[in-house]
Amino acid sequence: MTIPPPTPSDASRHEGTSDSAGAQAPAADTGERPEPAAVLSFYDEIGGHETFVRLVEAFYRGVADDEVLRPMYPEEDLGPAKERLTLFLEQYWGGPTTYSRQRGHPRLRMRHAAFHVDPEARDRWLAHMRVAVDELQLPALHEVTLWDYLQRAAFAMVNTFEPSGIGPSAGTRAAGGLPVTAAPPAAASPPAAPPADPARGTAR
């Protein structure tokens, strides 16, 4: 069996060495090899900055009118919050790392600790995000990848199952939930006397 001669790119791999591979390469070989195909990040694949801006703009249009979510946002102007979410998502998906340079480590659960993220808030957040993702009209595989992540992230952000907090009181929400407030303790009546201790024969 004969061993085939090295291809030009094999030869260039040995560049700078004194083996005979170079001598067998075609005369026209300049020793250059093609750039490896650039690996596109998910960020690039779905359209880069412009796509993330569209996603977050559409999402915040929903938040702006949401009676539970909107009051949670500390600033009157949603612009800075939009910017933070855009930068975070861009970084997460392989785009520029501006978020961490400006804000440090994301620590998202910690950053959400101050907010009342209960299942209702999560579901509202996801509902607005669903509308926003649909608006992007991504190819199916990209869409499902993005949506799967957003769902998992939103479920991970829930930090309370209590019904109260920032936002309208539980009374204004859709009926049908289980009562979650414990009944108040019975009116102050003296504690029942302990039963007589049969071992001692006296009631203490």
Ligand code: HEM
């Ligand atoms: C589950 C429901 C969620 C609620 C109710 C919620 C609510 C909030 C609120 C009120 C803020 C403060 C606004 C600001 O100052 O930026 C915030 C910040 C932020 N949220 Fe959420 N969020 C939720 C889920 C998520 C998820 C799933 C992500 C990521 C995929 C996320 C990413 C962020 C980021 C990056 C910030 C800015 C953090 C910072 O740098 O200060 N949030 N969120």
